[in-house]
Amino acid sequence: MGQALGTAQGSDHAAVPALPARGKAGPRKDGMAILGEVLSAAIATGFLVWGLKITLSYMDPYREQRREAKRQSQFLRQRLGRNIELNEFEMLLASQVLNPRCIDVSLDDIGGLEQVKEDMRLKVLRPLSEPDTFCTTLWRPVKGVLFYGPPGTGKTMLAKALAAESRCFFINVTASAIMSKWYGDANRFIRAIFTLAAKLEPAVIFIDEVDAFLTKRGAQSEHEATLQAKTEFMQLWDGMEGARGARVLVMGATNRPWMVDEAVLRRFALQYEIGLPTKAERTAILRRYLLRHQTDMAALRQAGAQLAEDEGGVDMDLLLNTPAVGSAAGSPGALDVVAAATEGYSGSDLMELASQAAQNVLVEHWSSHDSSSSDRSKLRQLSAADLLRAAKDVQPSVSKAQEYNQGLHGSASFDAGGNSNGAAGLAGMAQLMAALAASATSSRQGAVASRNGSRKSGAAATAATTTTTTGDVEDVEVGTPVPADVDRDEARRDEMYKFIGKMVMGSMGGAAF
Numbered sequence: 001m002g003q004a005l006g007t008a009q010g011s012d013h014a015a016v017p018a019l020p021a022r023g024k025a026g027p028r029k030d031g032m033a034i035l036g037e038v039l040s041a042a043i044a045t046g047f048l049v050w051g052l053k054i055t056l057s058y059m060d061p062y063r064e065q066r067r068e069a070k071r072q073s074q075f076l077r078q079r080l081g082r083n084i085e086l087n088e089f090e091m092l093l094a095s096q097v098l099n100p101r102c103i104d105v106s107l108d109d110i111g112g113l114e115q116v117k118e119d120m121r122l123k124v125l126r127p128l129s130e131p132d133t134f135c136t137t138l139w140r141p142v143k144g145v146l147f148y149g150p151p152g153t154g155k156t157m158l159a160k161a162l163a164a165e166s167r168c169f170f171i172n173v174t175a176s177a178i179m180s181k182w183y184g185d186a187n188r189f190i191r192a193i194f195t196l197a198a199k200l201e202p203a204v205i206f207i208d209e210v211d212a213f214l215t216k217r218g219a220q221s222e223h224e225a226t227l228q229a230k231t232e233f234m235q236l237w238d239g240m241e242g243a244r245g246a247r248v249l250v251m252g253a254t255n256r257p258w259m260v261d262e263a264v265l266r267r268f269a270l271q272y273e274i275g276l277p278t279k280a281e282r283t284a285i286l287r288r289y290l291l292r293h294q295t296d297m298a299a300l301r302q303a304g305a306q307l308a309e310d311e312g313g314v315d316m317d318l319l320l321n322t323p324a325v326g327s328a329a330g331s332p333g334a335l336d337v338v339a340a341a342t343e344g345y346s347g348s349d350l351m352e353l354a355s356q357a358a359q360n361v362l363v364e365h366w367s368s369h370d371s372s373s374s375d376r377s378k379l380r381q382l383s384a385a386d387l388l389r390a391a392k393d394v395q396p397s398v399s400k401a402q403e404y405n406q407g408l409h410g411s412a413s414f415d416a417g418g419n420s421n422g423a424a425g426l427a428g429m430a431q432l433m434a435a436l437a438a439s440a441t442s443s444r445q446g447a448v449a450s451r452n453g454s455r456k457s458g459a460a461a462t463a464a465t466t467t468t469t470t471g472d473v474e475d476v477e478v479g480t481p482v483p484a485d486v487d488r489d490e491a492r493r494d495e496m497y498k499f500i501g502k503m504v505m506g507s508m509g510g511a512a513f
């Protein structure tokens with residue numbers, strides 16, 4: 001039995017090895033198959049996810065911005081030497097941030113606008129650099145500065161120069177970025193502007209073409225989302241009073257100020273009209289560009305260009321503003337003559353004119369000399385005559401705007417810039433004056449400073465400026481209109497007291513009444 005059992009066991013045993021072997025091979029094979037299936041499913045899912053990610057990233061409207069933002073935020077981290085955490089929208093905005101070290105414009109590069117530059121140094125730059133002084137209720141830094149005036153007069157240039165000089169990060173906000181078609185995002189973008197500025201402070205939030213974003217509210221066609229975005233912007237702007245954001249300044253520029261919402265105008269505590277340059281300012285702007293041309297020519301020579309010492313540069317008559325060679329003693333300087341002939345030209349027009357004149361010299365040289373021949377004549381210098389010739393081709397753009405406006409609206413000529421064809425033709429200027437007057441009377445300070453001396457109240461200024469046809473730049477300050485029946489001397493005295501009050505308060509940090 002035991003034998004039989006043993007045999008049976010033995011025979012069973014003999015058969016057993018095959019069974020377990022079969023039994024074990026089965027699950028292993030299944031296991032391998034399952035593993036294979038899992039692996040292939042994982043790979044397929046991986047490909048699917050990757051494909052989806054690629055597709056979605058191509059569909060992402062902010063794809064390029066995101067990439068740039070990533071680079072910029074890395075740069076910001078390095079630049080600041082600290083790790084600032086940026087959220088998704090701040091990252092998108094990071095690509096719009098200019099490092100003050102990379103802004104190649106300084107206040108000295110701006111020709112003219114001396115009064116505005118001086119004011120900016122005292123009322124904006126100083127408070128930004130001395131936060132410990134400007135921390136009381138009345139001594140506090142200015143929160144909003146607006147530059148308005150005709151196109152090409154240097155408003156954007158001025159804002160950039162201020163950011164560079166104050167060593168503030170410059171957050172360049174464009175209306176198109178905020179009011180993107182992804183309406184739901186507008187508010188988040190706006191919040192990000194202020195939170196990013198607070199993280200980067202001292203910082204300047206610059207809104208170019210303010211009128212495109214902060215337009216008058218309440219138009220019938222206005223979308224709800226746009227309205228909310230504007231309200232949110234103003235609320236956040238008001239909320240910057242605390243410890244965070246204390247050194248954040250909102251700066252705006254526009255050439256259509258009458259389109260800007262009154263509540264927004266009121267928040268710009270300092271408002272400067274950047275009008276067309278006066279004759280002296282045109283001289284200063286032209287001289288700056290001519291000097292720069294001299295410097296560039298010297299750099300070209302140093303870089304190995306085959307040019308003689310004075311070749312291709314600028315005639316000394318022009319640089320020193322001496323009377324042109326051959327002209328009678330006591331006659332006006334060469335640059336003076338050009339400045340007199342370019343009334344109504346903006347800074348941008350003058351740059352274009354100087355550039356055109358310099359290029360004409362080069363073109364003339366190329367067309368009259370065979371550069372391949374050994375007899376290579378000297379490239380002549382730029383003279384006053386070249387500038388005057390170029391003035392025939394480069395027309396002042398503002399006079400074109402004037403013609404257009406007069407044709408379109410039949411508006412009377414207006415002389416906010418002080419030149420006979422100054423900011424003339426800026427249609428709706430009366431509306432602007434009314435809006436600014438409203439903002440001035442209701443604001444802490446609605447001072448509208450301009451380039452020089454005399455000051456007028458809103459109504460008087462409007463009346464005067466619409467009829468002015470001569471001379472230099474008028475200083476327009478919009479304040480309480482002077483009633484016609486009040487004794488003029490008394491009104492003038494009143495204005496003077498207000499003016500002195502503003503000057504005193506202004507020198508204490510920009511606040512006034």
Ligand SMILES: Nc1ncnc2c1ncn2[C@@H]1O[C@H](COP(=O)(O)OP(=O)(O)OP(=O)(O)O)[C@@H](O)[C@H]1O
Nearest residue numbers: 110111151152153154155156157255285347348351
């Ligand atoms: N006062 C100035 N001094 C030197 N250059 C000037 C001056 N004003 C304008 N320019 C030149 O004109 C260019 C355009 O100026 P800017 O963009 O600042 O004008 P803007 O007032 O902002 O015009 P817009 O209202 O059309 O935006 C500047 O880059 C600069 O080269």
Ligand SMILES: [Mg+2]
Nearest residue numbers: 155156208253
């Ligand atoms: Mg501009």
